[in-house]
Amino acid sequence: MSNSLPRIICLISLLYSTSVVAQNAQIALTERMIAVTNEFLESLTRLQNSKGVYDFDHEERLNWHFIPKERNGVVLRSMSDEQRAVAERLLRTFFSASGYVKAEAIRNLETVLAEIEVNGRFERDPELYYITVFGEPSMETNWGLRYEGHHLAFNWTFVRGLGVASTPQFFGSNPADVRSGARFGTRVLAAEEELGRDLLRSMSASQRDQAVIEQDVPRDIITGSQKQVSPFSDSGIPYSQLDSRQQQILVNLIDEAASVQAQPVYQQRMALIQEQGMDAVRFTWIGSSDRGEPHYYRVQGPGFLIEYDNTQNGANHAHLVWRDFAGDFGRDLLRAHYDAVAASAPEHGH
Structure with missing residues (x-):
C-alpha cells in the first residue's frame, strides 16, 4: 500500500489542482475532523x-434524504450534555461559521412548524437531527x-486523508419567510433566493429568452434524493453571455451555496469550478420573478449542479441542493x- 501513496497523491492533486498551501490547509482540517469525530465516537454508549456507526461500505452511507x-x-435528543458539547464542536469543525449558523437556524425552524401545525402529521422537534459515522x-x-x-442533509467522505468530498449537500427552509411569532421576519435562505431573482431581473429580453424555460414550476428540486445525478440537457444562459455585473451576481450565488462548508473545502470547490471553466456554467429559471410566487432555478457547470425551488406552501417553502456529478x-x-x-x-x- 505504501508504494501506491505517491501515485494517489499525484492523482488527487491533478483532480483538484490545488496549491501546496491549499493542500496543507485541507490536511490540517482533515486532522481536526478526525480528532473531533473520534472524540464524539468515544463519548457514545x-x-x-x-x-x-456503520462500516464505510454499508449501503446506509448512500441513504440520504431531506x-x-x-x-x-x-439523534441529538439522546445525547447527554457532554455529548452535545462534543457534537457542537464536531459540527462547528465541519461547517464554516456562517454555515453552522445557517444549519442551526434551519433546525430551529422546527419550533415554528410545531406552532403552525398543531396536531400535524409529523413530529416537529429541533432535537430530531442525527449524526452518523461510516468507517x-x-x-x-x-x-x-x-x-x-x-x-x-450534509455528507462528507474522506479517502485515505488525501481528499474530502462534501456532497450531496442540502438546505431547506419551511417557512421560507416566517410571518408570525417570535421568529417573525426570519428568512434563512434569503440570499439564495434574492441573488437568483436579482440575476433574472437584471437580464435583457434576449437574455431572458435563453434563461427562462416556459413550463410548469417543479413542485420540488427535480433530482430529489437520488443517489447519483446526471447533467440536465444544455438549457439556460451561459456565464459567457452575461455582462460583468451579472457574472458577479452568479458568482456570488454559487459562493453563497459553497461557503457553508469549512474554508478549505469551500476553497477547493470554488477552485475546481474555475478550473473547469466558468464560461460553461449556465443559469436556468422557471416560474415567476415576483417574490411570493412559485419559482425554481438551477446553476449547472461541467461538474456540479445547484437546484433551488420555492413552490410549496404558497411559495413559502424553499429547498437548495448542491450535487457533484x-x-x-x-x-x-x-x-x-x-x-x-x-x-x-x-x-x-500464471
Whole structure:
C-alpha cells in the first residue's frame, strides 16, 4: 500500500489542482475532523454506537434524504450534555461559521412548524437531527460522516486523508419567510433566493429568452434524493453571455451555496469550478420573478449542479441542493484511489 501513496497523491492533486498551501490547509482540517469525530465516537454508549456507526461500505452511507422521517444515527435528543458539547464542536469543525449558523437556524425552524401545525402529521422537534459515522476515522482509512434531519442533509467522505468530498449537500427552509411569532421576519435562505431573482431581473429580453424555460414550476428540486445525478440537457444562459455585473451576481450565488462548508473545502470547490471553466456554467429559471410566487432555478457547470425551488406552501417553502456529478459520496476520490492501487500492484505470472 505504501508504494501506491505517491501515485494517489499525484492523482488527487491533478483532480483538484490545488496549491501546496491549499493542500496543507485541507490536511490540517482533515486532522481536526478526525480528532473531533473520534472524540464524539468515544463519548457514545454501546446503544448509541449500534445506532450511529456503520462500516464505510454499508449501503446506509448512500441513504440520504431531506424529508421529516426517522433516521439511522445518533439523534441529538439522546445525547447527554457532554455529548452535545462534543457534537457542537464536531459540527462547528465541519461547517464554516456562517454555515453552522445557517444549519442551526434551519433546525430551529422546527419550533415554528410545531406552532403552525398543531396536531400535524409529523413530529416537529429541533432535537430530531442525527449524526452518523461510516468507517473508522483516520488518515489511513476511507470514512464518512453524515449530519441529517428535516431540511438538513450534509455528507462528507474522506479517502485515505488525501481528499474530502462534501456532497450531496442540502438546505431547506419551511417557512421560507416566517410571518408570525417570535421568529417573525426570519428568512434563512434569503440570499439564495434574492441573488437568483436579482440575476433574472437584471437580464435583457434576449437574455431572458435563453434563461427562462416556459413550463410548469417543479413542485420540488427535480433530482430529489437520488443517489447519483446526471447533467440536465444544455438549457439556460451561459456565464459567457452575461455582462460583468451579472457574472458577479452568479458568482456570488454559487459562493453563497459553497461557503457553508469549512474554508478549505469551500476553497477547493470554488477552485475546481474555475478550473473547469466558468464560461460553461449556465443559469436556468422557471416560474415567476415576483417574490411570493412559485419559482425554481438551477446553476449547472461541467461538474456540479445547484437546484433551488420555492413552490410549496404558497411559495413559502424553499429547498437548495448542491450535487457533484462525479464526486457525490466521494465517488471520484474513491475511483482515483482504487485505480492507483491497481496500477501500483505488482503483476503476477500464471
